[in-house]
Amino acid sequence: MTIKLYCFGESGNAYKAALPLELSGLDWAPEKVDFFGGAHRSKDYTAMNVMGEVPVLVDGDVTLSQSGVIQMYITEKTGKFGGATPEEARNVMKWVFFDNHKMSSQCGMLRFQMNFLPEANRSVEVIGFIAARLKAAFKVLDAGLEGRDWLVGDGPTNADFSNCGYLFYPEPFTFERKDWPNIDRWLSNIESLPGWKHPYDLMPGRPSDRGL
Numbered sequence: 001m002t003i004k005l006y007c008f009g010e011s012g013n014a015y016k017a018a019l020p021l022e023l024s025g026l027d028w029a030p031e032k033v034d035f036f037g038g039a040h041r042s043k044d045y046t047a048m049n050v051m052g053e054v055p056v057l058v059d060g061d062v063t064l065s066q067s068g069v070i071q072m073y074i075t076e077k078t079g080k081f082g083g084a085t086p087e088e089a090r091n092v093m094k095w096v097f098f099d100n101h102k103m104s105s106q107c108g109m110l111r112f113q114m115n116f117l118p119e120a121n122r123s124v125e126v127i128g129f130i131a132a133r134l135k136a137a138f139k140v141l142d143a144g145l146e147g148r149d150w151l152v153g154d155g156p157t158n159a160d161f162s163n164c165g166y167l168f169y170p171e172p173f174t175f176e177r178k179d180w181p182n183i184d185r186w187l188s189n190i191e192s193l194p195g196w197k198h199p200y201d202l203m204p205g206r207p208s209d210r211g212l
Contacts, residue, residue: 003028009205012166014055016067095159106134107166111173145182
């Protein structure tokens with residue numbers, strides 16, 4: 001049975017689930033959510049995910065939300081990306097939690113403010129505040145990759161897939177790969193994985209669909 005991932009191309013959180021699905025070898029297909037049209041607030045969608053968020057994974061009788069939980073499920077099904085030892089598994093979760101609280105939350109808000117929110121509604125103060133917090137997170141990530149190809153262990157894990165979620169997008173949100181040499185090298189490692197795809201190639205939907 002084909003796994004369905006309810007997602008849309010602009011969502012870094014959805015990409016954090018779609019990328020390990022693609023690299024795992026599981027049979028899956030994206031189902032586009034018209035997020036900017038409000039589909040995530042519909043009764044049918046909130047019946048799947050009361051939080052009204054993207055992504056949602058449906059695998060037969062299993063329905064899961066939250067990218068980190070979906071990553072765990074992929075690991076349970078395939079044995080991949082979760083860390084080779086209990087210690088590595090704990091370190092993977094450490095970086096997943098770091099991403100959730102320090103990276104993706106800031107990247108998503110800042111990218112939305114700077115690109116998808118009508119210009120008249122953008123707040124210079126909010127943008128400056130989030131940008132400063134995000135710069136601090138980039139420093140931590142860059143330091144964590146010093147002398148390392150991957151955040152945990154000798155190969156890609158959910159730690160990497162979580163923290164890269166927003167970093168391949170072309171829209172400006174103060175992130176420049178050239179400013180962070182360790183992050184830049186690590187992103188190149190991810191891009192080199194067999195089967196890697198850019199978020200706009202992996203999931204349906206991109207800003208140009210809405211004339212942006």
